[in-house]
Each structure stands twice: as C-alpha cells, then as structure tokens.
Amino acid sequence: SRAPLPATVTWPEEVRAGYRAAGYWSEQTFAAFLDERVRRFGERQAVVGVDAAGAWQRWTYRDLGAAAVRGADWLRGHGVGPGDRVVLHLPNTVELIAVLAGAFALGAVPVMGLPSHRDLELAQFARLADAAAIVGLPGGAQGLRDAAELAALHARIADRLQGEESSRPGWTPPALLDAATLRLGELAAGAADLDSLPGKAIEGPRPAEQVALLQLSGGTTGVPKLIPRTHADYLYSVRESARICELDADQVLLVALPAVHNFALSSPGILGALEVGASVVLAPDPSPRTAFGLIERERVTFASLVPPLAQAWVAAQRRRPADLASLRVVQVGGAKLAPSVAEEVEPVLGVRLQQVFGMAEGLVNYTRYDDADELRHTSQGLPISSADEILIVDAEDRPVPDGVEGALLTRGPYTIRGYLRPTPEAEAAFTADGFYRTGDRVRRLPSGHLIVTGRDKDQINRAGEKIAVDELEEAAVAHPDVHDALAIGEPDPYLGERICLLVVLETGRAEPGDLREHLRARGLAEFKLPDRVAYLSSFPTTAVGKNSRRELRRLLAERESVTT
Ligand code: J2J
Numbered sequence: 001s002r003a004p005l006p007a008t009v010t011w012p013e014e015v016r017a018g019y020r021a022a023g024y025w026s027e028q029t030f031a032a033f034l035d036e037r038v039r040r041f042g043e044r045q046a047v048v049g050v051d052a053a054g055a056w057q058r059w060t061y062r063d064l065g066a067a068a069v070r071g072a073d074w075l076r077g078h079g080v081g082p083g084d085r086v087v088l089h090l091p092n093t094v095e096l097i098a099v100l101a102g103a104f105a106l107g108a109v110p111v112m113g114l115p116s117h118r119d120l121e122l123a124q125f126a127r128l129a130d131a132a133a134i135v136g137l138p139g140g141a142q143g144l145r146d147a148a149e150l151a152a153l154h155a156r157i158a159d160r161l162q163g164e165e166s167s168r169p170g171w172t173p174p175a176l177l178d179a180a181t182l183r184l185g186e187l188a189a190g191a192a193d194l195d196s197l198p199g200k201a202i203e204g205p206r207p208a209e210q211v212a213l214l215q216l217s218g219g220t221t222g223v224p225k226l227i228p229r230t231h232a233d234y235l236y237s238v239r240e241s242a243r244i245c246e247l248d249a250d251q252v253l254l255v256a257l258p259a260v261h262n263f264a265l266s267s268p269g270i271l272g273a274l275e276v277g278a279s280v281v282l283a284p285d286p287s288p289r290t291a292f293g294l295i296e297r298e299r300v301t302f303a304s305l306v307p308p309l310a311q312a313w314v315a316a317q318r319r320r321p322a323d324l325a326s327l328r329v330v331q332v333g334g335a336k337l338a339p340s341v342a343e344e345v346e347p348v349l350g351v352r353l354q355q356v357f358g359m360a361e362g363l364v365n366y367t368r369y370d371d372a373d374e375l376r377h378t379s380q381g382l383p384i385s386s387a388d389e390i391l392i393v394d395a396e397d398r399p400v401p402d403g404v405e406g407a408l409l410t411r412g413p414y415t416i417r418g419y420l421r422p423t424p425e426a427e428a429a430f431t432a433d434g435f436y437r438t439g440d441r442v443r444r445l446p447s448g449h450l451i452v453t454g455r456d457k458d459q460i461n462r463a464g465e466k467i468a469v470d471e472l473e474e475a476a477v478a479h480p481d482v483h484d485a486l487a488i489g490e491p492d493p494y495l496g497e498r499i500c501l502l503v504v505l506e507t508g509r510a511e512p513g514d515l516r517e518h519l520r521a522r523g524l525a526e527f528k529l530p531d532r533v534a535y536l537s538s539f540p541t542t543a544v545g546k547n548s549r550r551e552l553r554r555l556l557a558e559r560e561s562v563t564t
Contacts, residue, residue, distance in 0.1 A: 002081075002083070002084050002085070002130050002132055003130060004083055005083075005085070005109070005129075005130075005211055005228070005420065006420070006421060008211075008228050008416075008417075008418045008419070008420055008422075009417045009418025009422070009430070010416075010417050010418065011417055011434075012434075016209065019232075019236075019387070019413045022387065022413075024232075024236045024385070024387060024413040025208065025209070025232035025233065025236055025413065026208065026232060026235065026236075027206075027207075027208050027232075028208055028231065028232075028235060029107075029199065029200065029202055029207050029208050029212070029231045030104035030199070030212050030213075030231055030235070031104050031105050031106075031107060031194065031197065031199025031200045031202075032200055033104075033231075033235060033274075033275075034064075034065075034068055034101055034104055034105060034194060034199075034274075035065075035105075035194040035195070035200065037061055037064070037274050037275075037277070038061050038062060038064060038065035038068075038192055038194065040061075040277065041061040041249070041277040042060065042061050042062050043060050043061070043062060044060060044061055044249065044277055044279070045058065045059070045060060045279040046059050046060055046061045046063065046064040046274070046279055046280065047059040047063075047064060047094060047097050047279065047280050047282070048279065048280070048281045048282065048298060049092065049093055049094045049097070049280075049281065049282030049284075050093055050094070050282070050284050051093060051094050051095060051184050051185060052093060052095055052137055052138075052139065052179065052180035052182075052184070053180075053185065054139065055185065057094045057184065057185075057187075059094065059097075059187075061277070062192050063187060063192075064097070064101060064192075064274075065192030065193075065194055066187055066192040067094070067097060067098040067101055067102070067184065067187055068098070068101035068102050068104070068105040068192075068194060068197075069102075069105065069192060069193065069194065069197065070098055070102065070182060070184070070187060071098040071099050071100075071101055071102015071103065071105070071106075071182065072102040072103075072105040072106040072197050072199070073102075074098075074099075074102065074181075074182050075099070075102050075103060075106055075108060075133065076106060078133055078175045078177055079132060079133070079175055080103075080106065080108050080132045080133050080175070081106075081108070081132070081198075082106060082107035082108060082198045082199065082202065083107060083108065083109065083202075084108050084109070084131075084132035084133075085108070085109045085110075085111055085129040085130060085131040085132060085214065086099070086103050086108050086109070086110050086111065086131060086132065086133045086134075086135060087110075087111040087113050087122060087125050087126050087129065087131045087133070087134040087135065087174070088100065088110050088111065088112060088113050088135055088260055089113045089114075089115060089117060089122055089134055089135060089136040089137075090115060090135060090136065090137050090140075090179060090259075090260075091115040091137060091139065091140020091141060091142065091143040091258075091284070092115075092140065092141075092255060092258065092259045092282040092283060092284055093137060093139075093140065093179075093282065093284070094184055094282070095137050095179035095180070095182055095184060096137075096179075096259055096260070096282075097259075097270075097280075097282075098179075098182055098184055099135050099179055099182070100260070104199055104212075105194050105197045105199045106197060106198060106199050107197075107198050107199035107200075107201075107202050108132075108199075109129075109211060109212065109213060109214060110213050110214070110260075111125050111126075111129045111131060111213075111214040111216075111226065112213065112214065112215050112216055112260040112261070112262075112265070112360075113125055113134075113216070113260070114142075114216075114258045114260070114261065114525070115140055115141075115142045115143050115258060116142040116258075116465075116525045116526060116527055117525050118153065118520075118523045118524060118525050118526075119153055119156040119157045119160055119523035120160070120475075120522055120523030120524055121224065121523070121524070121525060122134055122153075122157055123157050123160040123161055123164070123523070124223060124224055125214075125216070125224065125226065126157070126161065126174050127161065127164065128223075128224070128226050128420060128421060129214055129226060129420070130171070131174045132174055132175065133174050133175040133176075133177055134154070134157065134174050134175075134176050134177065135177045135178075135179050136150050136153065136154065136176075136177070136178060136179065137150070137178065137179040137180060138150045138178070138180065140284060140285075141284060141285035141286070142258075142526075147178060147180070150178055151178075154176035156523065157176060158173060158176065160523070161173045161174070207231070208230065208231040208232040208235075209230050209231070209232050210230060210231065211228040211229065211230055212229060212230055212231040212234060213229050213234065214226040214227060214228060214229070214420060215227040215229055215262055215360035215361075216360060217360060217361065217419065218359070218360070218457075218459055218461075218466030218468070219459065219466060219467075219468035219471065220439065220457045220458045220459050220468050220469075220470065221423070221425050221426070221468055221470050221471070222468065222470040222471045222474045223423070223471075224468070224471075225419040225420070225422070225426050226419060226420040226421075227360050227361055227416055227419060227420070228416060228418075228419070228420050229414075229416070233362070233413060233414040234266060234271075234414065235271075236385075236413055236414050237266055237267075237362070237364060237384060237414040238266050238268060238269075238271040238272050238275055239275055240384045240385060241266065241267050241268035241269075241272050241364065241366070241384060242268040242272035242273075242275045242276050244268075244366050244368065244384065245268050245272065245302070245329065245331075245354070245366070246369070247268055247272055247273065247275070247276045247278055247302070248276055248277075248278065249276055249277035249278055250278070250301075251273070251276075251278040251279075251301045251302050251328075252278065252279050252280075252281060252298055252299055252300045252301050252302070252326070253269070253270070253272075253273045253278060253279070253280050253281065253300070253301070253302045253303070253304075254281050254283055254291060254294060254295065254298075254300040254302070254303040254304075255269070255270060255280055255281065255282050255283060255304070256283040256286040256291050256303060256304070256305060256309065257286065257304060257305070257306065257309075257334075257464075259282060261334075261360075262358060262359070262360040263304060263333055263334055263356065263358060264304060266364075267304070267331075267333070267356055267358050267364050267366075269304065281294055281298045281300055286305075286309055287312075288312050288313050288315075288316035288317070289316070291303070291313070292313075292316065292317075292322035292324070293322075295322065295323075295324055295326065295327055296322060296323050296324075299326040300326055300327055301326055301327060301328045301329070302327075302328060302329045302330075302331075303327065303329070303330050303331070304330075304331040304332075304333070304356070305330060305331065305332050306332070306333070306334040306335055306463055306464030307332055307334070307335050307336070307337045307338070307341060307463070307464065307496060308463045308464070308494050308495055308496065310330065310332045310337065310341060310345055311341050311494065313330075313345075313349060314341065314344050314345060314348045314349065317348050317349055318348060324349055324350055324351075325350070327349065327350065327351050328351060328352060329351055329352050329353075329354055329369075330345055330349055330351045330352075330353055330354070331353075331354045331355075331356050331366075332345070332353065332354070332355055332356065333355060333356030333357060333358060333380075333464075334356075334358075334461075334464030335461045335463065335464045335496045335497075336380075336452050336461075336496065337355055337380075339377050339378045342355070342376070342377040342378070343377050352369055353367075353376055353377070354366055354367055354369065354376070354381075355367045355376065355379065355380050355381050356380075356381065357380035357381055357450060357452060359438060361415060361416050361436055361438070362410070362412065362414050362415025362416055362436065363383060363384075363388060363410045363412065363414075363415050363436070363438070364383070364384050365380055365381035365382055365383050365384070365450055366381040366382065366384070367379060367380070367381040367382070367449070368381070368382065371449070375445075375447065375449055378451065379445060379449035379450065379451050380442075380449070380450050380451060380452050381449060381450065382447075382448050382449055382450070383410075383412070383448075384414075385412060385413060385414075387412050387413050388410060388411075388412035388413075388415070389410060389411045389412055389435070390408070390409075390410055390444070390450075391408075391409040391410070391411075391435060392404075392405075392406040392407070392408055392409075392442060392443075392444055393406050393407050393409060394406055394407075395407075397409075397431065402444050402445075402446060403443060403444065403445070403446075404443065405441055405442070405443045405453050405454075406441065406442070406443075407437065407438075407439075407440075407441055407456055408438045408440045408441065408442045408450070409431060409435040409436065409437055409438065410435060410436055410438060411433075411434050411435045411436065415436050416436065417430060417434045417436075418430060439455055439456050439457030439459065440452055440454075440455055440456075440457075441453045441454040441455060441456060458470060458549075460487065460488070460489035460497050460499055461489065461496060461497055462489070462495050462496065462497050462498060462499055462527065462531075463494075463495045463496060463527075464496075465527045467487070467499060467527070467528045469486070469487040469488070469549075471524075471528070472485075472487040472499070472501065472519070472524070472528055472530075473485045473486060473487055475518075475519050475522045475524055476501060476503065476515065476518075476519065478518075478522065479510055479514075479515060479518045480506070480508070481505055481506050481507060481508040481509065481510040481514075482503055482504070482505065482506060482510055482515075483504045483505060483506040484503075484504040484539060484547070485501060485502065485503050485504070486501075486502045486539060486547055486549060486552060487499060487500070487501050487502075487530070488500050488502065488549060488552060488553055488556070490532070490556070492531075495531075498531035498532065499528070499529070499530045499531050499532070500530060500531065500532045500533075500534060500556070501515065501530035501532070501533045501534070502533075502534050502535075502536055502539070502552060502556075503515070503533060503534070503535050503536070504535075504536055504537065504538055504539060505535060512530070512532075512533040515530070515533055516529050516530065534556070539552065540552060540555065
C-alpha cells in the first residue's frame with residue numbers, strides 16, 4: 001500500500017477542540033455515515049441513474065450498501081487499500097456512486113476529478129495524490145466515446161507518469177481502471193454488509209479528523225492544487241446544508257452538474273440527500289430536454305444549476321412548457337447569476353430560487369428561502385455557520401467598512417488552512433492567522449448577505465468551470481509559433497465569461513484551429529480551450545515589465561467598442 005498523505009497545515013488543536021465542543025464536528029467517518037444511512041433508510045429509494053451499458057438503474061439504500069461493498073471489493077481487487085488515493089474520472093452514472101461509496105467503505109480517499117479532465121490533469125492529480133488508481137468510464141456527455149478511447153487516454157496517462165521524473169523513490173504508477181468492469185447490472189444479489197469493510201476501522205486518534213477526500217481547486221496556477229477535506233469538516237457542511245435547504249426524506253434531487261463537483265456533492269447535493277434519506281436522480285447530461293424529462297418522470301423536487309443552465313432552462317420552459325409542478329427549489333451557483341435572470345427563474349420555472357456562493361476550499365453561502373425577493377435576486381447569500389469568520393479587506397489586509405467592496409478572506413469549521421503539498425504560491429493563499437484568501441471581491445449588506453462584485457485571482461470562470469490562466473498560457477507558449485500568450489475572460493451574456501487567448505507570434509502562423517488542436521494534444525480538458533484567439537504584435541507591460549492583463553482588457557474593450 002502507498003505512503004500516507006503528507007501532513008498539511010490544519011486547524012490548531014485549540015480551534016479543533018472548540019469545533020468539537022460546539023458540536024460542529026462529530027466522530028463520524030464517511031464509512032460510518034454510509035453504513036448508518038443504509039441501515040436507517042433500507043428500502044427507501046436512494047439513487048436513480050444510468051449504468052455503463054446505458055440502462056436505467058433504481059437503487060434502494062440497501063442496494064446502495066451492496067454497491068458500496070461491490071465497489072470496495074473491486075477496488076481492493078485492483079490493489080487499492082485503506083488510506084490509498086483513487087482519482088475519480090467518471091460521468092454521472094451509478095458506477096460513479098458505487099466507486100465513491102466503495103472508496104468510503106474501504107477507507108480509501110477519493111480525488112474528485114471531473115469527467116471532462118484529460119491526461120494532463122489526471123496525471124497531475126495522480127502524482128500529487130500519489131494515487132493507487134484512476135477510475136474512468138467510457139460514455140457520458142463529457143466522457144469518452146468507447147472503451148478504446150478510454151484505453152488510449154489511459155495509455156497517455158501512463159506515458160506521462162513514466163516520463164515525469166518522480167521525486168519520491170519507489171513511486172509506482174496507479175492502476176488504470178474502467179468502471180464498466182464493476183458489472184453493476186448484477187447487483188441485486190449482492191450483500192450490503194458494510195461492517196466487514198475496513199473503512200469503519202480507520203486507525204489513529206480521531207479518525208473523523210483525518211483527510212476523507214481531496215477536492216480540486218479552481219486553480220490560479222499552472223499546477224492544480226488538491227484540497228484536503230476531513231470527514232468531520234465535510235460532513236458538518238453537508239448536515240448544515242441539508243438543514244438550511246430544508247431537505248427531507250420525500251425529496252428527489254436532480255444532479256445535472258458533474259456529481260463530484262463540490263456543489264453537486266455537498267451543497268447539499270448527493271451527500272445532503274443521503275443524510276436525510278432523500279433520493280438522487282443522476283442526469284446523464286444537463287440539457288433542459290434530458291432534465292425536464294427526468295423531472296416529469298421522477299417527480300424531482302430540487303435541482304442545482306450553474307447560471308448558463310438556469311438561463312437555458314428558463315428559455316426552454318418558455319418555448320415549450322414541461323410539467324415542472326413537482327419542482328420546488330432551484331439552486332444557482334458556481335458563477336455570478338445576473339439579477340435579470342434571477343428574476344425570471346421563479347415565475348417561469350414555478351420554484352423558489354436559492355443562490356449558492358461556495359468554494360471547494362470550504363465556505364458556502366446560501367440565500368435563505370424566506371429572504372426578501374431583492375436579497376434572493378441580487379445577493380449570493382449568507383454563510384452556512386455562525387462560526388464562519390468573514391473578513392472583507394483592502395489591499396493592505398485592513399478591514400473595510402460594511403457596504404464597501406473588498407477582498408474576501410474566511411476561516412471556519414469547514415474551510416481548509418492549507419493545500420496538499422503546497423508550493424510557496426499556494427501558501428500565499430492563506431494569511432498568517434489561517435484565513436483563506438478566496439480571491440473573490442465582495443460587498444457585505446447590513447443583513448450579512450454577500451454580493452460578489454469581482455475577482456482578484458488569475459482565473460476565468462466560464463459557465464462555472466474554472467480555468468487557471470497560467471496553465472492555459474504555459475500550454476499555449478509551448479507551441480513553436482507562439483512567442484507569448486495571455487488568457488483573459490471576456491464578458492459573455494451566456495457563459496458569464498468566455499476565454500480569449502491573446503497571442504504574440506514568433507514566426508509562422510498558428511491559426512486558431514491549430515492552437516486549439518495543440519492545446520488538446522497537450523492533454524488539457526476541452527472546457528479550457530479558448531473560445532476566441534486574437535493576435536497582437538506585442539503586449540502592453542506594467543511598470544516592472546510584466547505583461548499587463550488589466551491594460552490588455554482595457555485595450556480590447558476599446559477595440560470592441562470601435563468595431564461594433
Ligand atoms: C459568484 N461567484 C461564484 C456565485 C462560486 C457550491 C456552489 C459553488 C461552488 C463552486 C461550490 C459563485 N457567484 N454564486 O464549491 O459548494 C466562484 C467564486 C468562488 C469559486 C469557487 C459549492 N459561486 N463562485 O463554484 O471551487 O469565484 O466551487 O471562489 O468550483 O467560484 O469555485 P469552486
């Protein structure tokens with residue numbers, strides 16, 4: 001089995017003691033959480049979704065227990081042991097749930113890769129986490145066409161890991177697995193006895209305060225960052241989210257976003273549904289057509305969307321009304337929701353709108369159902385917990401008066417104090433006293449509600465998907481014809497921001513199509529590829545000679561207003 005994860009900067013012991021004493025943190029691990037759910041909600045419906053063969057499956061909580069046992073046995077059979085890391089690379093299918101639940105039952109640590117990630121990203125996650133396995137699955141909206149394509153991707157990952165020089169002696173490559181071999185179609189006969197599995201017997205003091213899963217940071221640097229979340233902190237955020245969102249056992253949640261994204265998993269998401277005995281419907285793709293069909297068929301009550309999807313749902317419902325009578329709440333988060341769209345969501349879809357401003361590093365804010373219209377339409381909500389400390393500061397880290405825009409810093413019972421294997425750059429995301437610098441700019445209302453006004457971090461938020469500009473620029477500059485490259489987010493009425501790649505050419509002529517192909521061949525996920533490429537003869541620079549993103553943005557806006 002692998003070396004344990006290296007220690008990370010974490011909450012000081014006296015802070016931990018306070019979170020325990022206040023009842024925020026419990027002793028429960030994910031394996032115990034799962035076991036308790038299976039026992040308590042036995043024959044209730046837990047999960048509806050397609051399997052690898054494209055057939056719809058309907059699981060009770062008991063079936064979920066059997067799937068966890070199957071998943072754990074399968075992982076063990078491929079050499080994954082308790083404490084080992086498993087990179088998930090799975091579309092919204094029942095296989096994803098079986099592997100995730102199996103990892104928890106086994107006491108393994110899942111790494112929440114997205115189905116859209118490709119060899120560059122997956123190899124980086126595997127290396128950072130020292131993963132024992134990467135689990136993929138052909139098919140799915142953002143997935144790979146067939147088993148051969150998955151095998152080709154896995155071969156590229158293996159090459160990359162072989163080629164990269166390992167800093168750790170004894171590094172062995174992860175097993176590259178196809179979850180279709182789980183054979184979930186034959187689940188009915190399976191055992192649901194989670195007691196025999198090692199996940200409930202994690203060793204060491206306070207198992208619940210150990211790392212349970214690794215989330216992905218939206219990223220601002222060339223190399224992605226992994227976020228160590230503990231059983232205690234994550235489950236606290238899940239329990240409180242389920243309470244704030246008033247989930248109960250009769251609700252049916254539609255998962256239209258990638259299931260392991262922090263929003264879909266925990267705010268309150270899949271885990272929130274399991275917490276209360278509700279059921280989860282996995283949408284194979286997020287289109288209004290698929291989603292509306294599922295809402296009608298499964299009597300869905302609750303759905304979580306990014307702003308462009310909320311817009312698409314509103315437009316689709318206007319064009320050709322579906323029966324959405326069962327739907328009670330639509331959450332929108334991941335990127336800023338325009339107030340004009342917010343105002344349409346409720347009357348057109350016939351639901352309560354809840355804005356969600358969260359981050360995989362921790363802090364999650366919700367508008368509350370009984371907030372006044374104005375607040376629900378224009379603010380991004382209040383933190384989950386009164387123990388969430390919010391600081392809004394100026395450029396010198398001095399608090400600004402309420403109502404004035406500033407940089408958002410936060411600290412609390414489910415916000416990390418450090419990344420896994422941090423670089424100096426990653427360490428700079430935390431203040432000396434443990435506040436996380438979110439990179440977001442906000443304004444706080446007297447009620448405590450936050451309004452997101454902008455961003456300091458070098459990141460593009462394209463339809464809720466986060467792109468680290470450094471990563472894209474580094475990959476672009478590797479093209480032989482490219483002398484220099486800058487990526488900026490341009491306002492887009494649908495995506496929120498679209499990716500514009502500005503290029504200074506060396507020699508030759510890299511056409512936009514060539515550049516996109518080059519980036520794809522570098523192993524970057526499709527969502528990171530530029531929507532537009534523009535060519536310049538040089539970049540404006542700052543006083544210290546660095547390329548000036550701000551000046552470029554101004555120049556582009558000017559050019560736009562001249563040409564249109
Ligand atoms: C503006 N910006 C937002 C919002 C996130 C719940 C919901 C979302 C995420 C998420 C999450 C925003 N308005 N409503 O993890 O549990 C931007 C901010 C933030 C970054 C975090 C959850 N909601 N954002 O989006 O880790 O810039 O998490 O810092 O992917 O998304 O991105 P991520």
